[in-house]
Amino acid sequence: MPLYEHVFLARQDLAQAQVDALAEGATKIVESLEGKVTKVENWGLRNLAYKIAKNRKAHYVMLNIDGPAGTVAELERQTAINEDVIRYMTIRVDELEGEPSVMMRKSDRDRERRGGRDGGRGDREGGRGDREGGRGRDREEATGE
Amino acid sequence: MARPFFRRRKSCPFAAKDAPKIDYKDVRLLQGFVSERGKIIPSRITAVSGKKQRELSQAIKRARHLGLLPYIVK
Numbered sequence: 001m002p003l004y005e006h007v008f009l010a011r012q013d014l015a016q017a018q019v020d021a022l023a024e025g026a027t028k029i030v031e032s033l034e035g036k037v038t039k040v041e042n043w044g045l046r047n048l049a050y051k052i053a054k055n056r057k058a059h060y061v062m063l064n065i066d067g068p069a070g071t072v073a074e075l076e077r078q079t080a081i082n083e084d085v086i087r088y089m090t091i092r093v094d095e096l097e098g099e100p101s102v103m104m105r106k107s108d109r110d111r112e113r114r115g116g117r118d119g120g121r122g123d124r125e126g127g128r129g130d131r132e133g134g135r136g137r138d139r140e141e142a143t144g145e
Numbered sequence: 146m147a148r149p150f151f152r153r154r155k156s157c158p159f160a161a162k163d164a165p166k167i168d169y170k171d172v173r174l175l176q177g178f179v180s181e182r183g184k185i186i187p188s189r190i191t192a193v194s195g196k197k198q199r200e201l202s203q204a205i206k207r208a209r210h211l212g213l214l215p216y217i218v219k
Binding site for chain 1: 215
């Protein structure tokens with residue numbers, strides 16, 4: 001059966017639990033139509049490069065799907081209806097990545113940094129803080145070893 | 146024979162064995178192939194091969210659609 005990567009963006013004001021529920025719902029749709037979801041990846045709340053439906057940030061979730069084309073058609077139909085999902089994309093791939101994608105490797109680092117500043121309002125200021133935090137952490141690691 | 150304006154052509158950055166895979170999710174990689182304005186840099190400047198440039202532009206367009214890369218930076 002063909003392999004697909006399905007990425008969707010959920011509105012920024014949803015709680016993580018609601019995002020998980022969305023992913024769960026998508027998984028159910030796929031499984032009810034003889035498809036398999038081999039991996040669910042949560043990229044977390046990321047800044048968007050441009051505003052989408054008045055959102056500056058969005059929760060990214062990626063599903064790896066192994067199933068017939070009809071599954072994807074149904075999944076896309078239902079995703080398009082859902083107002084909590086601001087954007088989605090499904091692409092066919094030759095092979096699915098087994099291990100975590102690039103995004104996870106990178107966002108692991110991002111999440112650690114994000115822990116340091118909560119409720120940081122200004123994006124640009126937050127960005128600078130991030131970088132300093134990163135450097136500080138590197139130094140700690142260096143001294144630790 | 147001396148050829149004053151001859152410069153050896155750089156090889157494609159994706160031709161090497163351990164070259165990174167072109168993937169729409171790899172934002173950091175793709176960012177190296179867009180200009181400050183967010184436009185895709187022509188392959189005559191980056192020396193990416195024709196085949197890889199097509200893959201690359203597809204990946205950049207996918208990343209743009211998902212809000213990972215900007216369409217334009219003002």
